[in-house]
Amino acid sequence: MTNKEIILDTETTGLDIRDGHRIVEIGCLEIENFIPTKKTFHCYLNPERKVSEQAFKVHGYSDEFLSKQKKFSEVVDEFLKFIDGKKLVIHNAKFDISHINNELMMANRNKINFENVIDTLEISKNKFPGSQISLDALCKRYKIDNSRRVKHTALIDCELLSKVYVNLFDQKEPLLNFENTDKVISLGDNKDLPYCKKVIKPSKQDIENHKLFLKTHLKKNFFS
Template identity: 55%
Template sequence: MREIILDTETTGFKPEEGHRIVEIGCMEVYQNLPTGKSLQLYINPERDMPEGAFKVHGISSEFLADKPLFPQVVDEFLEFIGDDPLVIHNAPFDMKFLNSELKWAGKPALKNKPIDTVIIARELFPGSPVNLDALCRRFEIDNSSRTYHGALLDCELLAEVYLELRGGRQHGFDLNANKKNDRKTGAKASGTGPVPLSGKAIREARPHLVPEEELVAHEAMLDLLNDPLWRK
């Protein structure tokens, strides 16, 4: 199943107040795993960059001065995402901006199904922080390069978070799984079996003998049956 991890950077919070998209990042995933295909678009917003927004993503008006306008890249963006679901952290924010930009460019609104990872995370971890940095810490995902918010960088992190939210990798296919399990349990290579970290030895399974009276009763029951399977 093809899905698109998507993120945007903007000049502010509300397109209805004249704020615009300045960066779009997209990453293709198939069966929850990145395929290596991505798209990064910087867009001239035709307006100034507020100081507050610059402190978040570090994208300046000077950097965007020679970048294309949204109508010039919209077809490339739409071709990349196709009609596949869009995986977005806080989907209402990005979808509102994208649909506003599409409307101003004379294009119809997106019909792609949005998958909001904020909602998924809140269902899994009620009461816990679910921003991207918090989820990276929870899943031990390295986000040390995230000094600024960046659409494509955040897509890369969100792809890893999304994989974990969906259940993580199938460790059963890891050829080194037994070695990893041995390290976790403290198993030794001597063949004596695993030794738990508590230091207590694991007892071998004990045989459970059937009492003689139960064997007799069982045989008596078989005598009442016609050609019982248990005697073949």
């Protein structure tokens, strides 16, 4: 089973699909064992309707700008190929998935199963009950620089969420995959490096040089 996951975020024309609101931007960032692989998917979309005043204040995408973008039906296959077989990591997943599934339904595609989604908002609720758990609040808690987030933009939000996600699982350092360590170590950046178990022993000359170094540079040798 793949260890790759997709950090996903959307921007929309408004809050509720029942009011006819549509997606205007999708951002996806691939990670493997919590480490970004540098693979991304990003697009602006023509929602074929006006952006609400409230949504415009959030992301700043004008009707004129969006009218020149592709429609969801034109990018759906590329999008589905990018996320295929991977878990989706989303902050407030119910919102994003409801909008994505609405677009998929209109494009005559299968909906995304919520079982394939990890909601960092729900994780945060359980970990920090009663605390602020917005993306900005979590960035502040984990001392993640979110100064670039002047407006909500999908890829920047994905980058921030990827860092929050690591901290939510207390993964302070990148994870190394040590399965089959006699073959390779996977570093999560699409490069497999050979893992060598060979032990190189120092020669007699190496040992003599080391002793000379200790006598020359250390007044007292604490290791002898």
